[in-house]
Amino acid sequence: MAISLGYTSNALVRHTVEHDPEALSKAVKDPKSALILLAGDQPVLQAGEPGTSLLPFSTLDRLSAHKEQVFLGVLGDRPIIATLAAPEAAELFQEPAHVVTDLRAIATRGLVPVEELGILAMAKSILDWHNRHRFCANCGAPSQAAQAGFRRDCSSCGAQHFPRTDPVVIMLITRGDKCLLGRQPRFVEKVYSCLAGFLEPGETIEDAVRRETFEESGIRVGEVRYLASQPWPFPSNIMIGCQGEAISDEINFDREELQDARWFSKHDVRRMLDGTHEDFAAPSPIAIANHLLREWMKD
Structure with missing residues (x-):
């Protein structure tokens, strides 16, 4: 039996820093857009057998606020937007229709299709980078997300910072x-x-x-x-x-x-x-x- 490595399957047409800097604002307005939501470092899933990490974008209406958003790319004709919320947001999804758990458990328990694991890994990695790099490594001033989330810019010294692996x-x-x-x-x-x-x-x-x-x-x-x-x-x-x-x-x-x-x-x-x-x-x-x-x- 073939064994699938976790997080290696990703069918997204990826957005990169060289592409449209307004891609995020456009995707937010697109009715076909899907949402990947992380409460802290835990993805919010729609329950099922299997469930899915691709939520309706209207799911954000439950939140009073959120942190960074990143336009990950396009899956078929659906723009995919990853959004970071505070860890406390998990409390809003405790009903049976949703599951909030860590990415290891999602992979080992098969809670979403294998094809979504790579997208989740991408979302978690880049949102974690934003969460850990809110200040410019060059001058220490606050930095801001740019290029649909694939860069952070410092308005103080002009430095540009990119996600790292x-x-x-x-x-x-x-x-x-x-x-x-x-x-x-x-x-x-x-x-x-x-x-x-x-x-x-x-x-x-x-x-x-x-x-x-x-x-x-x-x-x-x-x-x-x-x-x-x-x-x-x-x-x-x-x-x-x-x-x-x-x-x-x-x-x-x-x-x-x-x-x-x-x-x-x-x-x-x-x-x-x-x-x-x-x-x-x-x-x-x-x-x-x-x-x-x-x-x-x-x-």
Whole structure:
């Protein structure tokens, strides 16, 4: 059975900063427009089996106020507008017709069609960026949303600021028929996953894989190859999935980063993926770490 990575499907014709700066004001007036509404960092959904994150634009009438709005793009002939409301707005949607929950739960529980997850990830990432970047990084003055939400401008010094995505390398390190997995204390019970870490300035993806693996586990890595990527909107990362070949065996893991790290056989991984291992479990199917493990098991 094919496993769909969470947040990777997005059929929007995206708006970008180079496009019409008045696109948002036009979309607000378009009767076909759909609304994605976040109460703090939690999307508001219309309940159903599955439900949908694409709400009627009139849903905003429930709110006395909202924060930034962003014109995300067009889905078919429907303009899609993402809107940020205060966390307290969730209290207005407690009836059975709506669901307010976090984006991880939406993906793992299948609360909306898979095709909407990428749109939700896009909306959450850019609205979170607005919420965290209300002041100019150049001079400290307040900044304002511009270009339909794809830029913030400082009227004081003229600086322009753009949404950012932080790259993270996530790697399945293998040596023969075994692979290296680690566990952090915050993980769900029994779950072991691929090692991961942020790409640093001036660093290649390959070198980041080697550095992070050595820092976290003490294992040296030789050849590295790219496999796949995944948007990860917590708050706004791109997970760069790789496989690396270990050139050493002895694990000496960083106890401030990891609770444990160990080698796993393909027999173990197979049972972790199908949920029959008595001691260990694989990451969620929506996560790229699960995908990396499944790809390795095909070899």
